[in-house]
Amino acid sequence: MEYIKSFPVFALLIPLMLSFAMPLIKSDRTIKNLALISSASSMALCGLALKYVIEHGAYKYKMGHFEAPLGIEFQVGMFECIMALTFTAVTFLVVMHSSGRIEKEIGSRNIQIYYLLMNIFYASLVGMVFTNDIFNAFVFIEVSTLAACGMVVANSDGRSIVAAIKYLVYSSIGSGLVLMGMAFLYSITGNLNIEFINAEIANAWQEYEKVVLISMALFVFGLGIKAAIFPLHVWMPDAYAYANNTSSALISGIGAKAIIVLLVKVLYSMFGSELVAQSGLLKVFTALGVMGMMMGSVFAIFQSDIKRMLAYSSVAQMGYIFLGLGIGNVLGLAAAMFHVIGHSVTKALLFMSAGRLAEGAGGVSIEKLESVGARRPVSLGLYSVGALSMIGIPILPGFVSKWSLSIASIEAGKGLLLAAIILSSILNCVYYLPVIIKGYFKKSEGAFDGIKFTRREESQIGTLPLVVLAGIVIGVGALSGDIINAFSFEFSKLM
């Protein structure tokens, strides 16, 4: 069974290697199949690795059998495997959904390059989740940013070029800060492996307190820009709103989430929970989280474009995640990480179904979506599943994470945060429900025009990936107890 240990590496290598073959292939059909095969195998390998970890416990994979401080390691534990499985599963479904529609979104000229970028993008995220080497993580961050920029401009719209430039500029600032933080850290620890740095910091941090704190601030600020935490989110709404639907589903679903996973590893595995608790960082996270939850929702209410609305909703959801990090106990962290999973599957579902709705209504403006339920009943139903999860209806993952966050904040003696969570949920209702209500119940003239044609289109394979994704959303909600327990167990070792 020894060979299963190298599966996480192959989950990264297969999409990466296949992506280099793509520009050589002429047939679009073959390229789509190749993208589908690589994401499916990546997902299967992550799943098998998770099964192995559950049975045999966590392990470290040494690249090329070089021992740790010299070679690069992969940390393969329960947390990493669950995250990688979520990201690759979302990717697989997005790729499957895109295969019939990508020509409509970006034209037929750039298909090879588009799938190449997509493969590189999720491969780098898988690498970011597993890696135990901080410089390696930096390279993966950069690769994912460049690939995401390419995906944003794929539809050759003028606005999407400006959006991609904004994204690139902010990301470059973020990665510059992360690299600087790494330089400070390297100068006092002389290591790049997360565990070795942790051991060195535990010995030496009192001597170099300021350097360690500066480096921590640089890491948090740099990764915060990329994760779009509230005041640093300015690049996000444009990038999500003007990209084509497939790109926005993929980037919003998994792009920013992998950065959060890395941030948790940097803070708790590398700096250590003691240092994090002493640095006052948790208060900053709580404050920014609450502000993000409120302001993101308030901005979302005033949007007239459904994709922009979903993008601002992502700002609010990032607020929940940072609130969970800021609570500072094991359950809070586990709930935040569960929210990463829940939001990842839900937001991908929402963006893809919103894309279908906009197609049915002939525009992305929310006003045009009135009575779209007659033309696209299935898509609107799937959108409703996602929206209800965001609002926090029981069984669905949104409810579970809000519930766990509430319990965690009571445990930590920060009862006031409950008010913020409830208020933010109400704000969520204000902007998610009107689309559903108007879509299904509002009567308008001309709503049934062309319905004969759309019926047939609805029954094609097109919505199958979305139905599966909605099933996964419900499944994640149903399995929430196990996932949160697994995360709590993992994090209780770190805190």
Next chain:
Amino acid sequence: MERLIANYVEVCAIMLFGVGFMTLLMHNNMIKKIIGLNIMDTAVFLFFIAKGYISGKQAPIVVGKLEEASAYINPVPTSLMLTGIVVAVSTTALALALTLRLHQKYGTIELDEIIRLREA
């Protein structure tokens, strides 16, 4: 003050970083932004390589006979920065490509003008 003079390379690097950071953030012209990005990256390279340098030691390249490890500087930061340079070059290339596309679409590379054009 003494500490600043003793660590003059690091001080220089941080100052350069600030210059690059502000240029990247404040200017509306895309080319100036890209120049700022490169200054910022170079500052980090300088900082990293200064950390690996030990005065009086050789570069870790074997010419003739192999000497003891203590005769060479620390090669790790240097090799890390090789990767860093590759990353910076690819970011610059992508930014330049986007600038080109921007110019084709709007006929200008000033971001504030583009925003004005779009609103009009």
